[in-house]
Amino acid sequence: MEKENSTLECRNVSIEFPGVKALTNVNFSIGSGTIHAMLGANGAGKSTLMKVFAGANPGYTGEVLVNGEVVELRDTNTAKRLGIQIVYQEVDTALIGSMSVAENVMINSLVMDMGKRQFVNWPNIRKRAKETLERLNVHLNVNELCSNLSLAEKQMVLIARAIVHECKFLILDEPTAPLSDTETKELFKMVRHLRETYNMTVIFITHRLYEVLEVCDAYTVMRNGEIVGGAPITEQTTTKEIVEMMLGHSFDESFPKEATEIGEEDFEVSHLCDTEGMVNDVSIHCRKGEIIGIAGLVGAGKTELCKTIFGAMKAGSGEVKLHGKTLKIKNPSDAVKERIALVPEERRKEGVLITETVEFNLAAGSLGQFCNASFVNRAKTAANAKKYVEELGIKTPTIKQVVANLSGGNQQKVAVGKWIAADSDVYIFDEPTKGVDVNAKTEIFRLINDIAKLGKCVIYASSENQELLSISDRIYVMYDGKIMAELETAKTSEDEIMHYSVGATEAYAG
Ligand SMILES: Nc1ncnc2c1ncn2[C@@H]1O[C@H](COP(=O)(O)OP(=O)(O)OP(=O)(O)O)[C@@H](O)[C@H]1O
């Protein structure tokens, strides 16, 4: 592909959904060969604007221009023909797990029309998939089933799918949210490679601002459906100035953990194994009021551990005890009855009822609380919903809004709120801040801290070690399904956590 200069621009673009003015007179333009960050708080309008470019928001008003010419982006095929490709926020829903890497990469051109007959040229499909992955410098077996891939690999498959056809503008909507630091570095290498080799333009959405400084050439900030500023990224750019532009006021990102009174031993997991070898002889314990962190890279078994405790994955052997009593948990409803709550990592699949309202979801963690006899007390569910919408800053026109219509980060806030509202004794959080903005993150921390103050047990799994260091009292580090180390938060460091995260068995030397 020769280097040519392409531009993508929009003028006075607006779009309205019932009750929400999602974009208001947005003006934006970008040229070839740049990596451009699109930033803003949850619900600011980032994904909505990107969907306009991708032809997935046909109801926009205003103009979009490619290479200076007005184009009508009223369907996704038109956008693709113009070289605009997008990888959406939710990785898992976009891939078909039961199909191979090759099929998933080539999904948009599996079937070839040969006159009256249609057929699939398998050798050609595999060859083109392989070539595309090689263009990205990614080495994956194209015959592997996508369900066997790590999240990072799935992300690569989606990017490969996007660039199979001529791609001048690649939009990545929060590609790094499910990735660990190491995988994020790989992704950045790939993105830079696309910029350098193909002069591609990459629009990159993220809530991790240090990533922006690392990989982007420039940034644009959106707030409440408008563009409020932006600049090239230089040595002098700081995350602080970006955050302040995002929120419209000054903001202190540091989260001071409040000391809580830590009580007696209350929750204990002994020698827990799942049936698939992902959780391997795990023993952990938690005292009343204590927040324990579960550290480890993506794929270390943190999610599987959370799910096995909660009965969402089958336990092979081992024991779970609460208040000194051994629990028999065969499924999530047993866990809920025993007053254990899980905020799962994959919110759209497991965390929220996507077609239900914000109000219903925020009550769904413990409907019993909101019932008189078997009637749901609407006044109570409404009051509860209003409280969490306020506390977590959930951006929604009303509490009656269907969750599917909220932005990604706001869906995550509902998933977290749902279980915080439930009155449980043990709270398990699996990557609860994935995709939420800096402000909401500190709110979630504060709410979790409040739960601990009530004398509850909190288990907090995250691949972001910084988060664990700010919120937890004690940290278990997992690697390959096993606990490698138990560390006191006050006495440990990111380096020590990393040391055990990569499987080191010798003691950390500092
Ligand atoms: N189909 C829809 N129906 C109703 N409202 C919508 C729809 N799509 C988006 N919105 C609203 O438009 C606003 C902007 O949402 P958008 O998804 O663009 O936010 P975002 O900046 O991508 O946020 P996040 O960081 O949480 O992903 C939000 O208030 C959202 O609820």
Ligand SMILES: [Mg+2]
């Ligand atoms: Mg979004």
